[in-house]
Amino acid sequence: MASADVVLQQPLIQGNKQLSEVTEDICVPMERRPTALWWAAFLASVTVLLVGMAAVTYQVSTGIGTWGLNNTVGWAFDITNFVFWIGIGHAGTLISAILFLLRQRWRTSVNRSAEAMTLIAVMCAGIFPLIHMGRPWLAYWVFPYPNFRSPLWINFRSPLAWDAFAISVYFIISLMFWYVGMVPDLATVRDRLKPGLRRRLFAFFSLGWNGSYRTCQHYETVYLLLAGLATPLVVSVHTIGSFDFATSMIPGWHTTLFPPYFVAGAIFSGMAMVLTLMILARKLMRLEDYITHRHVGAMCKIVIATSGMVGLAYLTEFFTALYSGNQYEQFAFMNRALGPLGWGYWIMVGCNVLIPQLLWSKRVRSHLGIVFVISILINVGMWFERFVIIAGSLQRDYLPSNWSGYVPTSIELATLAGSFGLFFTCFLLFCRFLPVIAMGEVKGVLNDGKPKKGAQG
């Protein structure tokens, strides 16, 4: 009865495409000159990126003192941005690995760009642990490389050391997954190109793909194995990221709730970012037939579910503080909601718990403009979640004599903007030079949702 169920749903890919039309739709924009819109977006992104690079150069050459940090608040924008970008990256792995294993075939339209988003977001994230160091030129010391200084080893008990491993593994696996998934499409592009450097490059990276049965079988085995490898990473990376806080002793950080809370939040923010990018991409690159209301609707449902999870976590935090009987913990949460950074807390609750509830309505879900705005608000809220946890908990801890405040400097704001500049610059380059839709996979789902000729229920 499988096809009867399927008939009730909208087709995954609209427009009654032939296989060759899919190739045309995806490849032709790559072969044309870029549009004026692309240039405008690219130049704007590069400009913001350059501003950020100037800020980082100034900060690295002058000192962390150019930021608004102080003796009490040792982390604020830096680690907030780091956790924010790592969280963004999660949706890519979720879509590519977990939804693949769960046979959610709607993922085929979005997985390529979601994986690219993951890679770029992890790159953006990786910058912050590096530049937040007082002496970033010694950053390689956090890796246990062989050396002759007796040898000097790292502290395997430090969550920052775990982080270094977690992020590098995540980046490498995501890169492999993205690349391996792209091999058949690279070959498609190769076959269309005229001889020249570009063709040679695509030929090299498509690893001699010839579409034979044997090649396909190898490809699918590797892809499945990589999906299996990547699945635990969806959970592990942000779990380890949350250990930076959970294993510390600062009230508001020291809580066992953090790993699931952070993972849910990461998927939440990542899905919101995928929505933002997909809604933009389908308009700008005319992919309306590939990224349909059905895709947006499915992602909206994941957003509602994860919004509920983070909402539950916010409540649980307060309950834990109340139930602990620990006055420092209780104060940390009173301070979080009503203290000097309380406005950030209410932005967080508003954007992450209240606004996503609008998505329960099918009318809202099918209005892409509203979904777009909601997806951006969610990421604003998720940024503030990390900010409230990090700077908000640090500013008022055990001894009131240590209490201080935190105000970001222009350098920190420029660095945050610069990370968005990097993100969009890389994403626009990706859209320009690589197939944004997994053609090979989309071709496999062209008939999904269409009544099959002579199909027997």
Next chain:
Amino acid sequence: MSVPHHLAIGNAEPRPIVQETTLPEFLKDPAAGGHKHHVQEEDLWPRDHPFPGHRWGMAIDLNACTGCSGCVIACQVENNVPVVGKDEVRRKRAMHWIRIDRYYSVDADEAEVDIVHQPMLCQHCEHAPCETVCPVLATVHTEEGLNHQIYNRCVGTRYCANNCPYKVRRFNWFDYPREDRMANLVLNPDVTVRSRGVMEKCSFCIQRIQDAKSEAKREGRPLADGDVQAACQQSCPTKAIVFGDVNDPASKVSLLLQSERVYRVLEEINVRPAVGYLRLVRNRPESEDGNHHG
């Protein structure tokens, strides 16, 4: 500073950070004014880090401390602590390794204000939260009970400072200028000048410990109590700060730390500080209830 009223939670505030009592109560019970509900928690790990030789510790008598800040300046001079200027101090980036925390209390009609001065410096915790979080092992414990900061190894993640419940760690936000060669003559040649981007904090005047040990070795005698004087201790006009070897049961610091008046700041989080504070005893008739510090 006290917890803002609108954020205070029921009876839980104020915080049990400083302790005081009155003379009549103290005469009745020398342990009066303490927080008896702090039971010593069991450790998850075996206590397998012996301190075979010396074990350095400090006792600070709040009865003697007048809050004159002589220790702060002595420490600054001894340890080449940078002077960062008004603007940076306003940004809460003072570099002092020791500071004087002041806690005020007012009586019911707010006519009289009581003050307690509590010098706060690195507590050289036995279970130091800063040590576990440093990714590059730049801060470690020695078998003499000192919490070392290794400037050469520090990459400046500031995680240690974030995780310090006493917030006594100080980060070099900038390269503090040392171009003035004349001014550099005041620097203590026994103490490293720290570069930008590294963490620093009280070392219990490790250079003086080393010096005293070498001197004792040269003279072929064991290190005697009082041979090592921390700079803060040396300059304290009221002798409120006593530093020494707590492994030596006859040392002055050991005797002081056996007093019924001893408490440790934030004892309940079980970081086991090496610094003990002697409770303030006020010479006044009876303590008024509700006279709290925040």
